[in-house]
Amino acid sequence: MSIFLKYILSIIIFFPLLSALILVFVNKKAEGLLRNLATVLSLAEFAISLFLFIYFKSNTYEFQFIERFSWIREFGASYFLGIDGVSLFMILLTTLMTFVSLLSSYKYIKDHVKEFVILMLVLETFMLGTFASLDVLLFYLFWEFMLIPMYFIIGMWGSGRRIYSAVKFVLYTLAGSLIMLFGLITIFILHYNQTGNFTFNLLKLYNTNIPLTLQIVLFIAIFLGFAVKVPVFPFHTWLPDAHTEAPTAGSVILAGVLLKFGVYGFFRFAIPLMPEAALILTPIILVLAVISIIYGALVSIVQKDLKRLVAFSSVSHMGFIMLGLFAMTAVSVDGSVLQMINHGISTGALFLFVGMLYERRHTRLIADFGGLAKKAPIFAALFMIAVLSSVGLPGLNGFVGEFLILVGSFKQYTIFTIFATSGIIFAAVYLLWMFQRVMFQDITNQKNEDFKDMTLREIMTVLPLIFLMFFIGLYPDVFLSRINPTVVHFVNIIEHNKYAYNLIKAKMGLFNA
């Protein structure tokens, strides 16, 4: 057991890859076996990841379950893993969402099942690695390769303009992350110039002293990489396309996990590495975040395609998360992290439901639906819960996160917060209007007459998410108590730097005019 716990992160990261390897040897015609095996293995993975949760010490911000091996001596890169309260839940979210999306794709993915399940599991490994690595090079390795399985998933099993979307997704994010790579390398070199040691150890790089001007340049470079992933307002256009054309499982993973990487990157890398630049650029980023919130919401209102609507709603929701993170108060960052989990669950669930609609009717246009509640009451009820969770109805998960973000940001950034709060109105507008047109009213389209209600498997797919929606909504303390020490530490770092930043500001007369 102790060995298991000592290497638990590696086990968690590479178990999916091992599973994928096992699946390679399964005959590709045995589709049922492939599906079941993949699902069971991903469930097992989720079960293993729960050990992290159980053995996680919640009263410290220190990294836990640390593993460290020398990797590339010449660069000072090491295989360095460790998690804190934030990455803990990101890992759990990843393992859960992978399981859910594998379970969701029994019907949706009809051909190339083998390739699909293998890619999903490979993707899982890389996502987990990204969340767990504390070595910048290792992080980048996981981070960028993640694109490839996702690219295949969109491109091979997508619909409509899948190739366009897949290529756009890859190039867009690749461009961002390459610019980010530039920033990361520069910090690495700076650290070398200051200490004479090559190291990619994130914890050591935190101590790099970067001149302010360079810091701003580098922050912008790294910002681009993460902002594309989030995505923040002007860099979001890959998202609707990718979401819309991706298969359900792809959308679920994309919304549930992939978008989190941007915010996680800011939290783990961009801000702690360059706190002063982050503080200086905060107003600009907050403006972008607020624009994202309102812009995403407004554009969602008029979408005709269900998935596109949910995709734009993601832009809006991620705006909230960015707002909370960059407000940099303990409460708002707590809210942000919680909202990352929430968004994964809620939007993931929404995509699952949209996927079920698509499986049944082979259309995603809102106008083609209507009156489904009558035919599928269970579907309607569960779908409604997911919608409400996304709307941010109190009692469900979305509310807690959003409220913490807003209340945390309110004091310092009152105006931004007020604008952001207006997002809760728009959220109600676009989601409820969508729900009304899809589920309520009379059946106008004859094809909806034989709409089937959810099967047991489908219920099982969404049930964990629905459960979590209520659980986080009603008892978020389980999550917050583990997130909070990490977040408080994070905010303390910022506060510490704020002091320095204020000194610089005073010295330079920055913003004084």
Place this chain on the structure above:
Amino acid sequence: MNVNVNDYLAVASIIFCIGALGVLIRKNLITIFLSLELMFNAANLGFVAVSEYLNLMSGDIFVIFIMVVAAAEAAILLGIAIAFYREKGTINIDKANELRM
């Protein structure tokens, strides 16, 4: 008349440029090769002159090597030219435009 090593190099350069222009302008494969030989020989001239001026041997040795190589190249060229002629019926280099873009 006192001939400076610079003058030799100037002459060599002129010959070199003539050769280069020949390569650039002529279309006949053989003529082009002759121009290339001219360029090689310009180099030979330069080496010999400098070698003489500096009272060294290495330049002269180089020249001998160059002459050998040039001979080898001539053989290769003829082979290629014949193959080319077999296929196109001409040795006009403009006919070689199958590989492009």
Place this chain on the structure above:
Amino acid sequence: MLDLAQIYNGYYLEKSLLSVMPEAVLIVFAFLILLAGLFNNPSKNSVNSYYLALIGVAFSFLYLFMLSDHTIKGFYGSIVFDKFDVFLFTAILLSGFLTILMSKNYFDTRSVLIPEYYSLVLFSVSAMMLLVSSINLIMIFLSIEFMSICAYILTGYLKGESRSTEAAMKYFVLGTFASAFLLFGSVFIYAATGHLSLYKIHNFIFEQNYNAHYAYNLHTFLAIGLILLLVGLAFKMSLFPFHAWTPDSYDGAPTPVTNLMATGIKIAAFGVFIRVFTSIYSFNVFNFYNILWILAILTMTFGNFAALLQTDLKRLIAYSSIAQAGYILIGVIAGGYYGISGTLFYLLAYVFMTAGAFAIIIMFENLNLASVNIKSYSGLGYKYPLAGAAFSFFLLSLAGIPVTAGFMGKFFVFSAAIKSGYYWLVVIALLNSAFAAYYYIKIIVKMYMSDNNNNGGQLNLSNGRNSIIINAVNTNKDSQSYADNGSGKTALTEAVSLKSAAPALIIAIIICLIFTLILGIFPQPVISFASRSVTSLWSI
């Protein structure tokens, strides 16, 4: 372990021989192959010469390994065998080895003279190695010419095929033209310094740098000399605007030869350039760095732009190799211990990914499945999942996606450049590699996601390049049709399965795959190897 250097200690000529032992072995085997070709039954020729070539490479490796700890100067200081050589010899020999593995299957179906082919390959490999170990302008010129002459012949080796001949012709004229520049550059350097040995030139410039009385015309001579020398070397490295031969001769040459050119010649060219660079250019006389980084930017940008819309796979990889040359050049410009070892690492990584890609191309070519046109690759990913996956992996490596050797190489080179302060150069290179990803991904799209539904299931016999190109698989790309157990396949393609691909080819692919992966995930040993070998550059 038998220590050759000990035995021959003290005997100058023997020591000279020792310094070229790996090359000499190859040359001996090249002659052996020729001889064996004379006496053997023509039908067995192909097999025997193939094995002889492999054994030759193996022996060369053996000698390389035995000598690897020594630094031996020979032939009156025109050749040196040092750690730097060890690394590059390894890369070059690997390139040759992989080329030979690929060749067997490729030439089995084509009527050409087999023994001569293999001996030429060995000759050219030995020429590349000689080039890398040359430290004298004469030797550099000679090895370049040796290498080039072999390459010209190999390029035109497909007798009766006009593209091959045309490629050889263009390559020859341009190559000789560039050699003339190299020569003429040598003249001026000789005139300015009075030396032909790189290290003497190095010392000369080093001393003159501090000498205010350095004559003006000598100054000019040196500048012209360096520029013309650079032109000659840049041609071999296929830097823009001296790249023009690359796409055409890569395209026209037999694919294994293309592989040899893309990997071996490139390594040799960069190897010698590093030697020249570290000894001469690194003084930054006349701000040579400016020229170099402008060339780097132009090269990678041109390569990527030209590759973007390319539909011929061989040409695409040719352009991509131009772009790669741009990236590699960044490492050289970054210079220093870190930059040069990055360059070396990149070169080795480049061997594996490029050779791997060519091996797959040859495989598909040989299976008569696909021409080298991208169109014919659609759907291949489903039909040959492993080959498709491997090909994707090589392409991703070329694109510089992590977990592959290509990423590590790029990372190494770029961080070296940042270390030396070339921020903008790196930014441009990164942007370049972002959009370069497009054309690599385009191929993957074709293999896995293509959805143009023309000529479904119909045989397309075209006499494109002596081989029958059957567009059978490129037909119905809708993934649907492959799912239901090959209802979309024709009987012909059904018959041709992966198993008929030569084992040698598969071995080559597997080697490339493993090394591309290892270099991407656990590059530590190779990086140490490269770093160790770089030290010898300055220690002579």
Place this chain on the structure above:
Amino acid sequence: MNSKDLIVWLIPFFPLLGAILLGVFGKYLKNYSGYLGSVFIVISFILSTVIFFTVAYGHSFTSTLYSWIDASYFKVNVSTTVDRLSVIMLVMVTGISSLVHIYSIGYMKDDKGFARYFSYLNLFVFSMIMLIMANNFLLLYVFWEAVGFCSYILIGFWYEKKSASNAGKKAFIVNRIGDFGFALGVMLIFVNMGTLSYSSVFSGIHLLPPYLITTIALLLFAGAVGKSAQFPLHVWLPDAMEGPTPVSALIHAATMVTAGVYLIARCHIIFSYSPDASNVVLIIGGTTAFIAAFIAMTQFDIKRIIAYSTISQLGYMFMAVGIGSYAAGIFHLVSHAIFKGLLFLTAGSVMHGMSGELDLRKMGGLYSKMKKTAITFIVGGLALSGIPPFSGFFSKDAILASLFNKGDYFFWIIGELVAFMTAFYIFRLIFNVFFGESHADKNLHVHESPNVMTIPLIILACFAAVFGFIGMPPFDHSIFYNFINKDFANSFNFSPAVNNYPWYLLSTVSVIAGLSGIYAAYVFYIKKSFDLEMLKKRFKTVYALSFNKLYIDEIYDFAIVKPMKNFSVFLWRVVDSFVIDGAVNGIAQWISVTSSKVRKVQNGMLMSYIFTLSVGVIALLAYYFVR
């Protein structure tokens, strides 16, 4: 957890249990779900009564269930406060809910969503109870939204009807607009006070600068405006009548819509410290009371008339709390809940008898056919009109007297005017529906409702008749005032509701206003002394304004909804697709065009290759010489 706490937490527990059980197993419970749902609520009611007496004869107390959110310095518990205000609300809510549940068993009998209906209704009761019991602002906000959500699903209960689902959505969104303000208010409280619990906030609020208190008060009031359907956010309530009638009775008359008044009463300390905010409350209340009554006079849909009446009566309550007469406001809240619940339920009974007919032009002479309904309706109508001895008289009189006493004569006049209008429109309804000749379809079988529906009506009618006596004028000496005022006694600028005035004179004025309204309705609709059509023509503008609800919906549509939609389309089509994505694709396009040009360099001609090479050489040499 002692027994008191246990009882307190059991009150919301049973409705919640009911909601879950009925929601999940409703399919199998069939008709029993109605009984089951009602039983849970009745238990809740009994427990509430127990708590009522505990508090009435004891002290108010708080009870904490668990720590809900604990994020750094933001801590919120799930806990309740049980004081006199909340127990009154509790008893009222659970009592009326019980009756409505029982009534619904009959009303919803044949509906296929029977179980679903009771599940929703139980969920609503749970949320409402929690709203009342909450002891911090966040919990209040949570259940504030939750009741809104229940209202949303209940309004849209018959979701097949587009109008119903539209109305539900509209209710939710308009409420959200109010909640937007409310949420900001809660945040403002937190960032300034560092806590959200009532006791700490109320005890520390006076330390804040006045402008902040006013802002907080106004933001909270924004929430109240949304939830209590005050002008300008009243537009959702008339549409909400698309829901089943018992729902209208319970949610949109008796309980949820009064939450706004409850909120202000609960936060009376904040409002006491902010005269400006209180004035805003007063003005909004007065405006709403008048506007709604004005609109109600010309409507034909009986439920809509009652809905507007509700809005108008809520306006009264806001006027009361606006001048600080919280006791009077709460008193009217309770009595209004009773008689308005009664009116809605009887309207439902009428609908039930008329097979869903709502247009009063198609009714008439129903008195003889459904006597119980008619009588109870008239009792409700009289209570609404403020005719003694019905409860409405006492409660409305308390408000009007407070207004007069405070010196707000203008609003007193408005109040009296509205009293007249109220009596007019409700008797217009009564006369048109129950008296005169029948305009109903001849084939329609009009029948009295079953006992399960009429008995709750009778119970409510009895209460409507007698409840008022606990607030006998003079109000400040009444039982109710003395009971509730313990909670409001600490209010800073508390204005005693009534003080040394000739209360009987004021009462007389009110009664006269009510009676004259009834008489006017009698003259118009029974005696038909005037030609209505002619009057309509003469006062065309006024009539049109009233009939078209002051065009408020249209104005909103024109000024807000349409521009927003157009703007969204603009953002999507122009900004997103054209500008941003256009830029992205433009770059791609540019690269590809450039690429196609760059490729031409490689034109296959050896000569041009040599030329490029030579140019390269010359350029390099030029670099050196030009440098």
